[in-house]
Amino acid sequence: MNDYKLIAELLFPNIEKTDEILKRYPSRDLNNGEQVTRFAPSPTGFMHIGNFFQAFISYNIARQSDGVFYLRLEDTDSKREVKEAKEIIYQILEKFNVFPTEYQTLEGKDIGKYGPYVQSQRVNIYNAFAKKLVEEGKAFPCFCKKTEGKEDVLKLRENKFIEDNEKEYDPCRNLSYQEVKEHLDKGEKFAIRLKTKNDGSQRVKFYDLIKGEIEAKANSKDFILLKNDGIPPYAFAHAIDDTLMGTTIVVRGEEYISSTPMHIELFEALGFKPTSYCHNPLIWKIDENGKKRKISKRKDPEADMRFYFSEGYPKESILEYLLNLINSGFEIWRKNNPTLSWEEYKFGIKDITTVAPVFDIVKLNDIAKNIVVQISGEKLFDNWVKWAKEYDGELAEELVINKEKFVKLCKMERDDTAKPRKDIYNYKMLKEYFSYAFKKPKVVVEEKDIFKDFITNYKNSFIMPNSNQEWFDHIKDIAGQNGFAIDNKLYKQNPEAYKGNIAKACEFARIALTGQKSGPSLYYIIDALGESEVRERLESASKI
Numbered sequence: 001m002n003d004y005k006l007i008a009e010l011l012f013p014n015i016e017k018t019d020e021i022l023k024r025y026p027s028r029d030l031n032n033g034e035q036v037t038r039f040a041p042s043p044t045g046f047m048h049i050g051n052f053f054q055a056f057i058s059y060n061i062a063r064q065s066d067g068v069f070y071l072r073l074e075d076t077d078s079k080r081e082v083k084e085a086k087e088i089i090y091q092i093l094e095k096f097n098v099f100p101t102e103y104q105t106l107e108g109k110d111i112g113k114y115g116p117y118v119q120s121q122r123v124n125i126y127n128a129f130a131k132k133l134v135e136e137g138k139a140f141p142c143f144c145k146k147t148e149g150k151e152d153v154l155k156l157r158e159n160k161f162i163e164d165n166e167k168e169y170d171p172c173r174n175l176s177y178q179e180v181k182e183h184l185d186k187g188e189k190f191a192i193r194l195k196t197k198n199d200g201s202q203r204v205k206f207y208d209l210i211k212g213e214i215e216a217k218a219n220s221k222d223f224i225l226l227k228n229d230g231i232p233p234y235a236f237a238h239a240i241d242d243t244l245m246g247t248t249i250v251v252r253g254e255e256y257i258s259s260t261p262m263h264i265e266l267f268e269a270l271g272f273k274p275t276s277y278c279h280n281p282l283i284w285k286i287d288e289n290g291k292k293r294k295i296s297k298r299k300d301p302e303a304d305m306r307f308y309f310s311e312g313y314p315k316e317s318i319l320e321y322l323l324n325l326i327n328s329g330f331e332i333w334r335k336n337n338p339t340l341s342w343e344e345y346k347f348g349i350k351d352i353t354t355v356a357p358v359f360d361i362v363k364l365n366d367i368a369k370n371i372v373v374q375i376s377g378e379k380l381f382d383n384w385v386k387w388a389k390e391y392d393g394e395l396a397e398e399l400v401i402n403k404e405k406f407v408k409l410c411k412m413e414r415d416d417t418a419k420p421r422k423d424i425y426n427y428k429m430l431k432e433y434f435s436y437a438f439k440k441p442k443v444v445v446e447e448k449d450i451f452k453d454f455i456t457n458y459k460n461s462f463i464m465p466n467s468n469q470e471w472f473d474h475i476k477d478i479a480g481q482n483g484f485a486i487d488n489k490l491y492k493q494n495p496e497a498y499k500g501n502i503a504k505a506c507e508f509a510r511i512a513l514t515g516q517k518s519g520p521s522l523y524y525i526i527d528a529l530g531e532s533e534v535r536e537r538l539e540s541a542s543k544i
């Protein structure tokens with residue numbers, strides 16, 4: 001046995017051979033064009049819109065090619081309780097129906113043949129491959145103290161930078177079997193570092209499926225493969241997992257481009273075929289001062305995917321908005337296919353944006369309005385209740401108790417018209433939107449005397465209308481009898497002769513009943529509020 005083999009045996013006794021592991025992960029049986037993608041979140045207890053964006057791209061690539069979308073939890077860096085963070089990730093994927101076909105359940109059961117789908121349960125695999133690299137002289141143990149969690153030599157050496165041409169002075173790079181044994185006998189912990197074959201003069205080329213060929217300086221750092229607790233940082237786990245689990249396209253944020261040369265060297269060292277990458281831009285936002293900056297977990301509520309649920313956006317609106325960010329062609333497709341599900345939309349990898357998308361809530365709201373407008377009144381009510389049950393229990397109760405009233409309001413100018421109003425974009429806003437249905441209106445008017453006079457007469461002659469026409473005919477009569485012009489032409493010729501026009505009279509009635517100056521036809525509101533409530537409101541308004 002050469003020194004490398006002996007050293008490897010000393011460091012990792014009794015560990016499964018990589019050949020055995022490789023047998024457990026046979027290549028996937030893929031038909032032409034089927035892609036295997038994955039979502040590989042670190043469980044932080046939060047899902048950033050940028051992460052979901054990548055998950056959604058991955059999901060679509062797999063879905064469009066009849067391939068596989070799997071979930072791998074990258075929890076090796078996690079110092080916190082993973083369970084809750086895992087739940088948040090699953091909940092969000094489930095709610096959006098962007099769910100993987102292979103994953104580990106919350107109870108810890110692996111669904112799929114390429115598990116475990118949680119990195120902390122794959123440590124033996126990483127150790128086995130680290131051993132192999134040590135055996136082959138491609139990696140070495142490092143006994144320096146500062147290796148925990150630190151990824152590069154720079155930090156490792158208490159900030160003394162090791163130049164490419166100084167690697168020979170590295171105290172651990174060329175340890176003999178005897179020296180390694182001495183360290184271990186003293187009970188010292190070790191990390192494993194790559195022994196790079198590069199000296200800083202090489203360049204590397206790799207291909208990004210959306211950005212094309214990228215050329216960069218090849219890695220020349222002896223970076224850490226396993227920390228001294230046996231856990232790998234991102235790079236090593238990525239190369240091993242994406243190979244064993246059969247990923248055909250790695251979709252990840254473009255912040256990983258700069259470390260791709262490290263990954264390429266690792267794939268080579270491990271004898272693996274490098275994977276294909278699709279690096280996508282982060283999502284930006286224009287802040288209050290007009291400055292463009294990355295959407296931030298700390299500053300922007302909309303960075304957290306849970307925001308969209310607590311605001312009550314229909315889930316399709318978020319998915320469609322993200323499709324818009326992924327590829328601007330979606331908007332044209334949507335215009336041409338207003339009633340098809342977004343799932344019918346297909347885009348190629350080449351169509352994915354290379355330009356950093358800017359988050360725009362106005363645009364999102366527009367998309368949501370177009371979706372809400374297609375929902376029937378009854379369904380709108382059901383969705384509202386469903387949302388309220390989760391986010392506003394009191395409201396949910398009120399809605400259920402007064403179902404008839406609220407269903408009528410939801411149906412208003414929606415179910416019986418070819419041109420429904422397009423101003424609702426989420427369920428949270430409905431309470432304010434229908435505020436007059438929850439509380440008695442606050443009546444504020446300028447021409448108080450004329451108002452009181454008219455409302456008193458309206459109240460005294462009020463009859464519950466059976467149709468919009470009946471309601472309008474009636475208010476017209478009362479307005480006419482009270483000195484309002486019912487013919488607008490006449491009114492315009494001589495406005496002084498009247499207290500106002502018919503529109504003014506209707507506005508008064510609306511203020512009395514809702515406290516608002518404009519809104520949907522009053523007939524529907526009267527019908528929803530019911531006769532006694534209408535009479536009561538007219539009564540109080542006549543006494544202001």
Ligand code: GLU
Nearest residue numbers: 040041042074238251252
């Ligand atoms: N766990 C990494 C992250 O959350 C995954 C990156 C990747 O998709 O490869 O950034």
